């Protein structure tokens with residue numbers, strides 16, 4: 405139990421990362437919260453009308469606190485169909501391979517309206533709200549906090565953490581380069597903000613006064629104990645929760661994580677248009693030098709491909725988002741995972757307590 409746990413109303417310093425794209429189901433979020441951690445919803449790709457229903461689905465399963473998360477970032481403006489041609493042509497063979505109609509030029513809006521999503525969150529008043537890939541405006545953060553919502557944001561460098569603190573957030577998620585999926589870099593070139601979890605956690609803890617949550621490559625209690633030692637007040641785990649029974653990840657995605665024996669992850673922009681870490685597969689290898697559209701246009705264009713690959717159990721054409729410690733992934737229910745993580749954290753802390761230095 406840390407001061408942040410008290411602030412968020414949770415019993416153990418474990419946050420199940422919000423993961424947009426259907427992984428974070430009401431069952432997963434509620435199970436983690438019921439187990440004493442903080443379950444969180446990734447709602448970045450969810451339309452505002454559907455966001456409220458999702459919150460109700462969790463509230464019907466647990467009275468414990470939970471979090472919701474969206475992307476607050478600059479999205480690409482309208483792109484002429486002629487300018488999309490090269491990127492669409494590069495995708496065509498994969499659509500053919502799955503028997504799908506070849507992709508057509510995407511038309512705006514390419515993603516849900518972020519202002520409308522923020523308004524939905526104001527109405528929903530979730531216990532915790534976090535934003536990713538950018539920053540929410542200070543007046544929105546203030547408004548949500550006045551409604552009793554605890555607000556956090558992701559930082560991948562000290563400048564971002566200081567900026568978030570100046571905007572008035574309650575806590576900051578320091579996200580290391582090991583992290584699976586998209587990283588929240590917004591003030592720097594993402595490829596120049598590749599500080600690992602150990603370093604970024606410590607740097608951010610020293611740079612800001614608000615509580616820090618560490619994320620990236622944390623898969624077991626030893627990892628949680630390590631970031632607590634660095635001064636983090638909780639750990640946010642994404643990849644570890646993807647294979648859980650209650651997770652909405654495809655069977656092929658779950659199987660790829662469980663089968664991993666080494667870190668074979670790399671960063672690609674070819675699925676969404678923004679850099680994100682996943683297990684290397686045929687699509688990532690072959691598309692490495694192909695043209696792509698900016699975020700979120702590439703994401704919307706590849707959506708049918710990823711959905712069809714998931715349905716067909718084809719891990720070659722699917723985004724297999726995972727962090728660098730993926731070989732530590734295990735199959736279990738979310739409650740079993742949270743219980744195991746707590747036990748391992750206690751063991752790691754006890755082991756360290758016996759060391760004499």
Ligand SMILES: Cc1cc2nc3c(=O)[nH]c(=O)nc-3n(C[C@H](O)[C@H](O)[C@H](O)COP(=O)(O)O)c2cc1C
Pocket residue numbers: 421422423424427446447448473474535536558579582583584585586619620621622640641642643644646725726727728729
């Ligand atoms: C499949 C997947 C999807 C993710 N989607 C989101 C998201 O929607 N919002 C967000 O803030 N973070 C997202 N993340 C990043 C997590 O918040 C967290 O930083 C990351 O999972 C930590 O690294 P780990 O995967 O090694 O635990 C995602 C991560 C994964 C693995």
